[in-house]
Amino acid sequence: MTWEVETFFNDKKAIVFDTNLTIGNSNECDIVLNLKINVFIQVIIEYGFIYIIEDRITKVFFMKNLLKINNKIISFKYLKKFKQFEPDEEEISTIFLESNFEFISNKIQDNFIGKKQFLNNNINISEYDFYDAATPILGDIYFANEDVYLKENRSFFQKYLWCLKSQFFDYGVISSILQQDDVTEIMINNYQTIYLEKFGKLSLSKLKFPSEKNLMHIIEKMCNFCGRKIDITSPYCDARLMNGDRIHAIIPPLAIDGACLTIRKFPKKSFSLNCLIENDSIQKSLQHYLLKYIIEKKNILISGGTGTGKTTLLNCLASLISKNERIITIEDSAELNLDHPHVIRLESRKENIEKKGIVSIRDLLKNALRMRPDRIIIGECRGEEALDMLQAMNTGHLGSMTTIHSNTPHAALLRLETLVLFSGYDLPLKGIREQIASAINIIIQLVRNKNGKRSIHSIYELVKLSHENEFVLSRIYEDDTSIC
Known part of the structure; x- marks a missing residue:
């Protein structure tokens, strides 16, 4: 961490290190700055920040x-990448709950509005502009009450700035955990209660929003970025952020105890079949069958409950399809990420603010049939x-795949039967079951045990429909220990 310091009054230059030493305490710096004539002036340079103490007043x-x-023009050039101190x-909770936080946020915002820079949710200003104005x-x-010579005070000051930046540019209190790869799901029950899922296990986070109003601001910000609206007339929203994270928000009056937000993180990398085997999610003996x-x-x-890894397995199996085949994927929120040269990805669309423009999975499926697919993959x-x-x-369209929420292979078929009845056609039960029996070949049941481990519990083949109009299933694999 180094600075280049240059004076214009005597044409001198020196390299100064981020050692938390005050300029004036080392010989090299004395030569450059020549400020010992006024002992009340001190300069601390550290991680991109310049602290100047003159007559006991700190400017940063x-x-x-x-x-x-001291009436002398001096140039400071930071030679390393700016290091952020993330709290x-x-x-984070302490800073956001601090009594002056909202006041300082408003003051910074007023500063940008005065400069006509703070427009359209910060899109027109950079992080550098923000730090330059906010510091x-x-x-x-801050330094009206805190000693600038204490390293811990300067460190906390920089963390305070990070929180202010996250409120302006990101999603406030939860900005840091949104960047953590080991966090797979964020469940905000209310502004004071946040649960995180890491490696399949839930834990209560120390993070807290400062108020219900602040949480509502973040929810509205997310929905606006997705082109969606959430308010008392439309009190819930299901959408996808630009990075692929899937959000669901529900607010009062539907959410009795306050606004609730659930975020399912989009994995940055796709799991291969070998990865799932290494993680013990798939038995190596099953590789041949799959x-x-x-x-x-x-x-x-593919059948399973919420969070059992249905989409992950679907993505993994789809990646095994021959590169010569044309695949069309259809999802509510695009989560599949196939490394395949011939993929068309379709995503349904919710209604807009005017309650128009909805495009359902069914609409997309009808379009997909006209696009000459070899295989169709429906997210759910x-x-x-x-x-x-x-x-x-x-x-x-043989070799097509989809997922369904269900607890057992047989229950998955019954639920599929029920969903067909939603189509609006008055079909006889026998006709529906015959359609299912001739269409579905393999049912893979996934589970997640109490330790958060996801795995394949069973694989069944749908053989036929019996004379009594019942599904006949043949067990290929079952692991009773996977639910323990």
């Missing part, structure tokens, strides 16, 4: 190029599109 600047000190969960404002308030089903173009139904069957999916599987 961020990577400022030219400054006048931990407890510090002096916070410095005037490859065989893909090669033989078996229609596969949860409604009337189930009938169209069965029709597609029965009319030449």
Whole structure:
């Protein structure tokens, strides 16, 4: 961490290190700055910040190029990448709950509005612009009561700025955990209660929003970025952020105890079959069967509860499809990420603010049938599109796959039967079951045990429909220990 300091009054230059030493305490700096004539002037340079103490008044600047000190123009050039001091969960909550936080935020915002820079949710200003403007404002308030010579005070000051930046540019209190790869799900029950899922296990976070109003601001900000609206007339929203994270928000009056936000993190990398085997999510002995089903173009139904890894397994199996085949994926929120040269990705669309423009999974499936797919992959069957999916599987699109929420393979078929009834057609039960029996070949049941481990519990083949109109299933694999 180094600075280049240059004076214009005597044309001298020196390299100064981020050692927390005050300029004037080392011979090299004395030669450059020549400020010992006034012992009340001290300069501390550290991690992109310049702290100037003159007559016991502290002024702070961020990577400022030219400054006048003791009526002498001096150039400061930071030679390393700016290092951010990110606070931990407890510090974040402390800072956001600090009595002056909202006041300082408003003062910084007023500063940008005065400069006509703060427009359209900060899009027109950079992080550098923010730090440049916010640092002096916070410095005037913070160091009026805190000793600038203490390293811990300067460190906390920089963490305070990080929190202010996260409120302006990101999503406030939860900005840090949104960047953590080991956090897979964020569940905000109310503004004071946040649960995190890490490695399949839930834990209570130390993070807290300062108020219900602040949480509502973050929810509205997320929804606005997704082109969605949430208010008392439309008190829930299901959307996808630009990075792929899936959000669901529900607010009063539907949420009795206050606004509730659930965020499912989008994985930055796709898991291969070998990765799942290494993680003990798939038994190595099953690798042969799964490859065989893909090669033989078996229609596969992946069943499981919430968070059991259905989409992960679906993505993994789809990645095994031959590169010569044309694949069309259809999802409510695009989560599948296939490393395949011939993929068309479709995503349904919710209604807009005018309650128009909705495009359902069923609409997309009908369009997909006109796009010459070899295989169709639906992220999840949860409604009337189930009938169209069965029709597609029965009319030449072999090797198609989808997922469904269910506890057992047999229950998955019964739920699929119920979803077909949502299609609006008055179909006899026998006809529906015949469609299912001829369309679905393999059912893979996933579970998550009490330790958070996800795994394949069983694989069944749907053999036929019996004379009594019952599904006949043949067990291929079952692991009773996976639910322990």
